[in-house]
Amino acid sequence: MDDIVRQALAKWPNVPHCTGWLLFDRRGNWRMRDEAAQAAGALGEPIRHTALLGFINRNYEADDEGQWFFQNGPQRVYVELVYTPFVVRLATDDATGKLTLTDQAGAAFEPAAAYLDDEGGILFTDKSSPARIAVLHDHDLDLFSEHAELAGDGRSGQFLWRDDLVLTLEPVRKAEVEKRFGFVGSPAARAAAEAASDSDKSAR
Known part of the structure; x- marks a missing residue:
């Protein structure tokens, strides 16, 4: 992890996480997904900027639950995986x-x-x-x-x-790879399911 990222985390430790906006495709491309791409279930636009790609790759990690993310300064940006991390x-x-x-x-x-x-x-x-x-x-x-x-x-x-x-x-x-190797393919879908479950519980 870059030092500048560690410093940002120390300064702003409670920035909300982000899901759905960054995708890693089957050919190793990083893609940005705006609201329209997310709504359409599209892969999004490939990121071409060399420095940004290096920054993402250097700050790409997994949390304890097997969800992969890019630590963008103080914000954790969870990654949608088309297949593997x-x-x-x-x-x-x-x-x-x-x-x-x-x-x-x-x-x-x-x-x-x-x-x-x-x-x-x-x-x-x-x-x-x-x-x-x-x-x-x-x-x-x-x-x-x-x-x-x-x-x-x-x-x-x-x-x-x-x-x-x-x-x-x-x-x-292929359908068993995610579970067998302990990673989460879609943190966005998982977050949505957890939110729906919490809402259902509060409504009872």
């Missing part, structure tokens, strides 16, 4: 010929386990604690397939990450 790119290092994985911020992502969902998506968890869950960018599926072997049923297999490390491709249902 991280998207990774697979590439081949020109110097070594080895595969590399990097997250949306360009940081190295060292995989510890690999998964194949029921829609053909590839996911990885890393070696951090707690482990991060990331989906592979769909543009990199061809490169992935060059280093993977699928079982006959197409639901499992293995991925040759390094000469000495083969990752088993474990099957997982």
Whole structure:
């Protein structure tokens, strides 16, 4: 977290949280969602400003309930996730010929386990604690397939990450990823449900 953000939090600790306005899409793009986009259920407009993207990525964290947010100064801006909290790119290092994985911020992502969902998506968890869950960018599926072997049923297999490390491709249902890996895909929907429940209780 940036020092300027820590200072803002110390100065204004009780700024209300924000939900619904920031979205992280399936290809690792950050998107702003105005009221019209939210009402239409649209993804919103991609953020292109390099400095702002860096600021978001440096101050992107999860709370104790698995809700991911961008700490924008004193305000916590909760993020709507199209799929996972991280998207990774697979590439081949020109110097070594080895595969590399990097997250949306360009940081190295060292995989510890690999998964194949029921829609053909590839996911990885890393070696951090707690482990991060990331989906592979769909543009990199061809490169992935060059280093993977699928079982006959197409639901499992293995991925040759390094000469000495083969990752088993474990099957997982896309609808179960959020619960299995402990994150909240839509903090806005969760906040709305909690507000409705509180309103119902007060009306009784």
